[in-house]
Amino acid sequence: MTPPQTLRIAAGVELATLVVLLTNLATVHWPPLSSAIGPTHGCAYLFVIVLTIRQSRATRTRAMALVPGIGGLLVLRQLAHMHQDSKPSP
Template sequence: MIPRRILQIVGTAELVTLVLMLANVVTIHLPTISHVLGPAHGLAYCASVITALLIMGGRQRVWLLALIPGIGGLLAARAASTEHQLNI
């Protein structure tokens, strides 16, 4: 699988878990949902940063974007694909 695609998948998981956590807090605030989604979001966030570090290829912008919580993984995937197209 293409590493940029992996970053897109992990970034999407990061964003979805964050949105679900916030929706839970704003609406019904079930502690069980928070206990499940909190670590899942943390894992997705760490995975997006690590994946961005592995695919950055000397481009600091890619992994710096991955540090933004929530949408960083998707931004990093977009930056990796844009910079890759420019280098060709």
């Protein structure tokens, strides 16, 4: 897997697990679900941060990774924008 693909997966897992955690909190608040999904969300969050640090030297991009839930998606968007800007114009 290439780093952007790995980052894309980690960002998706981070967002999906956050949605599950918040939905659980707002509805049934089932502790076993929180116990199972919480660590997965934490690991995905840390993966997003580490992969972003390895992928980009830009302070702004690295700071985006720290936003819980959507940070990974913001980083992917920023990296795509930076990659697009680096292509030569025809």
